[in-house]
Amino acid sequence: MTDTTPINDKISLERQGQIALVRIDNPPVNASGQAVRQGLVEAVEAANADPDVKVIAIYAAGRTFVAGADIREFGKPPKAPALPDVCNQIEASAKPVISVLHGTALGGGLELGLATHARIGITGLRVGLPEILLGLLPGAGGTQRAPRLIGMANTLDMALSGRQVKAEEALAWGLIDRVETGDPRAVALAAAAEVLAGTLATRHTGDLTATRDEAALKAARAMVAKKMANVASAPLCIDAVARATGPVADGMTFERQSFMEALKTPSGKGMIHAFFAERAVAKIPEAGATPRPVAKIGVIGGGTMGSGIATAALLGGLEVRLIEVAEDVLERGRATIEKNLDGAVKRGKISEPKRDAALARLAPSTDMQTLRDVDLVIEAVFENMEVKKQIFAKLDAICKPGAVMASNTSYLNINEIASATSRPQDVLGLHFFSPAHIMRLLEVVVADKTAPEVVATGFALGKALRKIAVRAGVCDGFIGNRILAHYGKVIMYMLMDGANPDEIDAALEGFGLAMGPFKVGDLAGLDIGWAERKRRAPLRPAEERYIPIADRICEQGWFGRKTGQGWYLYDGGEIRPNPEAQAIIDEERAKAGITPRRFTPEEIVDRFLTAMISESARVVADGIAQRPIDVDAVFLFGYGFPRFRGGPLHHADQIGAAKLIARIEAYAKEDAHFWQVPPLLTTLAKTGGSFAALNTGD
Ligand code: 3H9
Numbered sequence: 001m002t003d004t005t006p007i008n009d010k011i012s013l014e015r016q017g018q019i020a021l022v023r024i025d026n027p028p029v030n031a032s033g034q035a036v037r038q039g040l041v042e043a044v045e046a047a048n049a050d051p052d053v054k055v056i057a058i059y060a061a062g063r064t065f066v067a068g069a070d071i072r073e074f075g076k077p078p079k080a081p082a083l084p085d086v087c088n089q090i091e092a093s094a095k096p097v098i099s100v101l102h103g104t105a106l107g108g109g110l111e112l113g114l115a116t117h118a119r120i121g122i123t124g125l126r127v128g129l130p131e132i133l134l135g136l137l138p139g140a141g142g143t144q145r146a147p148r149l150i151g152m153a154n155t156l157d158m159a160l161s162g163r164q165v166k167a168e169e170a171l172a173w174g175l176i177d178r179v180e181t182g183d184p185r186a187v188a189l190a191a192a193a194e195v196l197a198g199t200l201a202t203r204h205t206g207d208l209t210a211t212r213d214e215a216a217l218k219a220a221r222a223m224v225a226k227k228m229a230n231v232a233s234a235p236l237c238i239d240a241v242a243r244a245t246g247p248v249a250d251g252m253t254f255e256r257q258s259f260m261e262a263l264k265t266p267s268g269k270g271m272i273h274a275f276f277a278e279r280a281v282a283k284i285p286e287a288g289a290t291p292r293p294v295a296k297i298g299v300i301g302g303g304t305m306g307s308g309i310a311t312a313a314l315l316g317g318l319e320v321r322l323i324e325v326a327e328d329v330l331e332r333g334r335a336t337i338e339k340n341l342d343g344a345v346k347r348g349k350i351s352e353p354k355r356d357a358a359l360a361r362l363a364p365s366t367d368m369q370t371l372r373d374v375d376l377v378i379e380a381v382f383e384n385m386e387v388k389k390q391i392f393a394k395l396d397a398i399c400k401p402g403a404v405m406a407s408n409t410s411y412l413n414i415n416e417i418a419s420a421t422s423r424p425q426d427v428l429g430l431h432f433f434s435p436a437h438i439m440r441l442l443e444v445v446v447a448d449k450t451a452p453e454v455v456a457t458g459f460a461l462g463k464a465l466r467k468i469a470v471r472a473g474v475c476d477g478f479i480g481n482r483i484l485a486h487y488g489k490v491i492m493y494m495l496m497d498g499a500n501p502d503e504i505d506a507a508l509e510g511f512g513l514a515m516g517p518f519k520v521g522d523l524a525g526l527d528i529g530w531a532e533r534k535r536r537a538p539l540r541p542a543e544e545r546y547i548p549i550a551d552r553i554c555e556q557g558w559f560g561r562k563t564g565q566g567w568y569l570y571d572g573g574e575i576r577p578n579p580e581a582q583a584i585i586d587e588e589r590a591k592a593g594i595t596p597r598r599f600t601p602e603e604i605v606d607r608f609l610t611a612m613i614s615e616s617a618r619v620v621a622d623g624i625a626q627r628p629i630d631v632d633a634v635f636l637f638g639y640g641f642p643r644f645r646g647g648p649l650h651h652a653d654q655i656g657a658a659k660l661i662a663r664i665e666a667y668a669k670e671d672a673h674f675w676q677v678p679p680l681l682t683t684l685a686k687t688g689g690s691f692a693a694l695n696t697g698d
Helices: 034-049 083-091 108-115 130-134 142-161 167-173 184-197 214-227 233-245 248-264 266-280 304-315 327-346 352-360 385-398 414-418 452-464 480-497 501-511 517-524 526-539 549-555 579-591 601-621 628-638 648-655 657-668 679-687 691-696
Strands: 002-006 011-016 019-024 055-060 097-101 104-106 118-122 126-128 178-180 296-300 319-323 362-365 376-379 404-407 427-432 441-446 468-473
Touching (some): 011 034, 019 184, 034 055, 034 083, 055 184, 083 108, 083 248, 108 126, 108 142, 118 167, 130 142, 130 233, 130 266, 142 214, 142 233, 266 628, 266 648, 304 352, 385 414, 414 427, 441 452, 480 501, 480 517, 480 601, 480 628, 517 526, 526 549, 601 628, 601 648, 601 679
Parallel strands (some): 097 118, 296 376
Antiparallel strands (some): 427 441
């Protein structure tokens, strides 16, 4: 007989003769939230209680099997039944339970599968234990059951990298029993019939034994000490896997305790915040607007930025027209793109045929008329308002109606650029970060007259280029560079007052920045900041403290790596502080009558962060960023802010508004112009509010 009973709104139980099919339906990714857990327990109990049922098969509706625990529940009071208990009850089922995995069976989803008595993967399946990417470790038996099936080395590989393992590899390891093609329900039915026929074996993973792999444990500990020192859950994960040789129940008790502990660690909270930041930025007021189709784009300017943007677009499958003023510069741009694509081949990102196909989609030209039929054009010439306005006026005359016209300016006013056209509704800022084909951040700058569908097109382009697009308003520097310009000053103040470049870099790298600011400057080219300071010079208030050291370095023609020296020396050996730059620093300090004082790494980090957070708060208050989490995303994905710290404003909540204000007030005694308490911080301190609450509107 056949009938389907809803257990609750996420789980249903279908009987097909002797087979009970348990269906999970919790879009979008079938996360194992409370209702899913409760429903699974009830469904398996009901199937066990039904004398006609001989075998139970679990599968999921929609695009994927369970992609993990419901991350939104983390940090809230736990609601029974807990996932480890659900998994244990499934494993203990008197009747055989099998699972059919499709899409991405990750974390708790894979753990659910491991607790069943056989696993069938559907072609295209990817499995993994990505908890480490959230600063956690598997918490529902993954560290105990996986080693029993695939050994400690493979388990540690999966659980410490968080990588998604393809079905074929999972099959070869023995993590899944078969790979089939078809619809999950049909595969579940067929596999269950095989269990009945005795052609598909079932077994309890918990009954298997795991062998201690001393070499794998040692290698994992060494790797974690070297590369993952900031992820508190990583050593706990290794400890849990090491316990897999004992009884499952004991190992799971340790695993559960460690999981709960990891949830409370700053790195756990920071990395979970980063997960949501990556996705929250897509929530924009224009999300309902239909993006315009984009297949063919134009890029004006073949310099570092233009060729990087063109590379990103080619990698995203688009046709690209590259425009330069003269044949020689055009050829240089084309060669850079080719080099970038070769680099992508070397890094294993694309195959050689894909590189060739990408290059074939590139059409370099010195004739702007070739932009007649492009869907979108990105101007990436040097930062000069007059030049940009001339280009936009030309584009207005050339581009087809409805073409989106974007500027990659890092600072300039998009409203003014748009005013050079007769169609300001089609103009926006698309601010890429160097190297544009690698850095994930894209600021989508919305000007006063930008049409909603043009904003939506910017976001759709970001997605096609695998970028993280963040909505920003118009101001000098938008979100990221406006904040950078502010904390850049505090770095210079500390330099002038006694902290040397390598000390500042070391302190901030110790905090977790991917690279210290002086190294970043040398890498990006010190001339970029120099030009920017010259542009801003007339705007600089008289009361602002100005440090001329960086200008003096640039005056020597030392622009960093590309000239062999900057703050550091690059002469083929180890990078080391540049003694000639140090001589200039010493000279400027003496000229200003400053006796250099010592800064502890802690003070360097505190001053840097306090400046960064202050300007971030102003950017939110001014509406330049929609929410604090957007600022966090900008710094996580564009400025190397450490993921385990969640972002500057997530970190600000950990410090607390009152403490930040106290710091600003103390620093203001030296420089009351620079150190001003942002009104938003005062409000948060007064009301006991937080940046996190502003994200959710609580
Ligand atoms: C775990 O399992 C712990 C256990 O060991 C122990 C427990 C006791 N929860 O990424 P997308 C949302 S830890 C809640 O854009 P895609 C996401 O926020 C977990 N929500 O789709 C977004 O929402 P919105 C281990 C989740 O197709 C929407 O779903 N698992 C979860 O590009 C679509 O997501 C993981 O870490 C979740 N687990 O990629 C896997 N997952 O539309 C995390 C997603 O409101 N997830 N959402 O912004 C992923 O890696 C990707 O989402 C996935 C799909 C590859 C599955």
